Each structure stands twice: as structure tokens, then as C-alpha cells.
Amino acid sequence: MQSVINTVKGTALGVAGYLTPVLKESKFRETGVLTPEEFVAAGDHLVHHCPTWQWAKGEEAKIRPYLPADKQFLITRNVPCYRRCKQIEYCEDKEKVIEDENDADGGWVDTHHYDNAGSPALEEKVCEMTLEAADTGDSDDGAADGGDDDEDEDDEGEAEDMEQFQESGLLDEVDPSTDLAQRTELKLKADKKQKQGEGDEIVRTRTYDLHITYDKYYQTPRLWLIGYDENRSLLTVEQMYEDVSQDHAKKTVTMESHPHLSGPSMASVHPCRHADVMKKIIETVTESGGEMGVHSCLIVFLKFVQTVIPTIEYDFTQNFSIN
Incomplete structure (x- = not known):
């Protein structure tokens, strides 16, 4: 009408x-x-x-x-x-009061502070990072405890001789054509995901x-x-x-x-x-x-x-x- x-x-x-x-x-x-x-x-x-x-x-x-x-x-x-206009609309759930001791008014309001909160993609990435850290035993405490040991090992260890590494034949185990095929397959899968609308992280x-x-x-x-x-x-x-x-x-x-x-x-x-x-x-x-x-x-x-x-x-x- x-x-x-x-x-x-x-x-x-x-x-x-x-x-x-x-x-x-x-x-x-x-x-x-x-x-x-x-x-x-x-x-x-x-x-x-x-x-x-x-x-x-x-x-x-x-x-x-x-x-x-x-x-x-x-x-x-x-x-x-x-962006779409709805992405910048004001919402009370997204705002946060930022305290500032140097501000006479006591701080300011960030209206889009929690814009990414609850994002499934973001939460999934955070979970993956956390699980990887747990599986490999990496943590802040471990880094703090073993930091000196790592430095000592780096200082005491000898650098790898690349000529000996090449002569050992380990480089020959990687087939360049196979590597290219794998990369091509990954690229095709990524393109397919994008066409299906699954690649939401792409702007x-x-x-x-x-x-x-x-x-x-x-x-x-x-x-x-x-x-x-x-x-x-x-x-x-x-x-x-x-x-x-x-x-x-x-x-x-x-x-x-x-x-x-x-x-x-x-x-x-x-x-x-x-x-x-x-x-x-x-x-x-x-x-x-x-x-x-x-x-x-x-x-x-x-x-x-x-x-x-x-x-x-x-x-x-x-x-x-x-x-």
C-alpha cells in the first residue's frame, strides 16, 4: 500500500x-x-x-x-x-559502562561493547583454542614454569644442519604433486562452503x-x-x-x-x-x-x-x- x-x-x-x-x-x-x-x-x-x-x-x-x-x-x-543498519542499532544488552578514574563524570558508555557476545563462530573458535591448549599441555603456568628450561635448551642445542637434513632424504618423502592436490582440494571445499552460505566469517x-x-x-x-x-x-x-x-x-x-x-x-x-x-x-x-x-x-x-x-x-x- x-x-x-x-x-x-x-x-x-x-x-x-x-x-x-x-x-x-x-x-x-x-x-x-x-x-x-x-x-x-x-x-x-x-x-x-x-x-x-x-x-x-x-x-x-x-x-x-x-x-x-x-x-x-x-x-x-x-x-x-x-554492514547492515540493524547491525549498528542501539541495544541495551550490548552496552557497558567503561570506568575512568580521570573522568570527572566517572566514565563513559560503550554502546556496542558486547557486539560479539554470544556469537557461535566466536565461541567455537575460543573453545577450539582452549581444547588445543589442553591437549598439548600448553598453559600460562607451564610457560612460566618451563620458560627458563626452554631458553636453556635453545641456548645449549645445536642448529640443524640443513645439508645433512637434505641428504637424509626426508625432503623427498613429500611429494610436491600430492601437496598441490591436497591444497587444491581444500580450496575447492572452501569455495563450496562459501557458495552454500556456510562461510559466514567472510565479509x-x-x-x-x-x-x-x-x-x-x-x-x-x-x-x-x-x-x-x-x-x-x-x-x-x-x-x-x-x-x-x-x-x-x-x-x-x-x-x-x-x-x-x-x-x-x-x-x-x-x-x-x-x-x-x-x-x-x-x-x-x-x-x-x-x-x-x-x-x-x-x-x-x-x-x-x-x-x-x-x-x-x-x-x-x-x-x-x-x-
Whole structure:
């Protein structure tokens, strides 16, 4: 039902955007909106300071006449996403108060201290290490008790003569072809485990392509994203929503058609609140005695939309100056 509402709303806004006149006079400081010229200037500033972003033209039939033909929207590709949003959600069971005698407040809270607690893979590895130590008789006490003896034996023993070892024929007992076959078999088993989903310890990285367009109706930048799995296959809609803050999924972030490209729908951060947020930031900077230029607005924009997609690591821009 929500997807139907979003589709109808998107169509209506598309018509409204078509009928909305192009903003000619700057109102950035008063309302936080941009003219197309200001959007281009801010895009040039972003590309200059963060070369992973580039201008794109899009399809010839979808060129907007109020923007330069070769600067229709901004794009950055292959942005990594290592974790799902649910993995960084706050949970009381994972937090621990870290005591600090030098802190006047008595310490601080580590909200993900017990992130690995109860992990079957981790517990299994710990158990294996413990059992190996028990079977071989290795322990901290044994190391402490026999440490001097080991050092004495190392000092008194003679180094092995490698020529004599080679002449003894022991090296010939290892068949290189057999060793290679064993390693190949182990590799095939590991690959099979991974395909069956048993290799959970392997980090599978998703990547995203991000676009920034100019929204004529809201007169603000708008962020679009499309995701791929480790095989560069398109993520499903539900998979992409896994990488969006659950407070915004299917509400602030919806699947819509890209204004400059054909093809599958892309996830988009709805721009209805962008101008209000930008206005508040401008006011805060002004009250602090600074001044935020329109050229830096896209850098600021990327920072405040990070709360919507916190696990997609796209923001490598510099800190902006308020002076």
C-alpha cells in the first residue's frame, strides 16, 4: 500500500515540478533553496575538493534545459557498504559502562561493547583454542614454569644442519604433486562452503552508486542510490532498504524513477525537508558569527543525509569552514 501511495505522490510531484517555474533569484540565505546556477557552482566545488564525485550528462532525451548539458547531475560509483543498519542499532544488552578514574563524570558508555557476545563462530573458535591448549599441555603456568628450561635448551642445542637434513632424504618423502592436490582440494571445499552460505566469517561488501540531482519543484539537491552485491548484481528493493535507517525506510526513502536515466527504479531520499534543514544550519552558522557560502552547500548536504544511510561510506569530503 505504501509503495502505491509513493508512486502516486511521485507522479503528482513530477507534474508539479514540470509546471513550476525555474528559480532565478537567489534565496539560499533566507530559505535554504538553490537556483540551478547555484547548484552547478556547488557541484563544481564538490568535484574539485572530492574527485570521486563527477558530473554526468544522462540521457539525451532527458536533458533539463535549465542546467548545462554536460552537468545534469553528480555521480560517485562503487561506494562501500560493509554492514547492515540493524547491525549498528542501539541495544541495551550490548552496552557497558567503561570506568575512568580521570573522568570527572566517572566514565563513559560503550554502546556496542558486547557486539560479539554470544556469537557461535566466536565461541567455537575460543573453545577450539582452549581444547588445543589442553591437549598439548600448553598453559600460562607451564610457560612460566618451563620458560627458563626452554631458553636453556635453545641456548645449549645445536642448529640443524640443513645439508645433512637434505641428504637424509626426508625432503623427498613429500611429494610436491600430492601437496598441490591436497591444497587444491581444500580450496575447492572452501569455495563450496562459501557458495552454500556456510562461510559466514567472510565479509561480503555491498557497493552503491550515488547520484545528486537538482529537484526543480523543491529547488534543492536530491540524493539517489542504487546498490550491488559482491558479484555486482543489482540488490533487490528490500535488500537496499536494509542499508537505510529504519526510521526513514519507505517513508523518507522511496523507490522512484531517475529524472535523467531510464532503467530500474532507484532509492531516493525525499527532498521535502532539505531546505528547512539547510536553513537551520545557515542560521546556526550565522548566530555563531560565521558565514556559509552557497558553494559549500552540497558538502553540508552530504553530511546531514548521512543519518539516513549511515552504513554507506560515501562522505570523504573535507570539514566545511563556517568563517
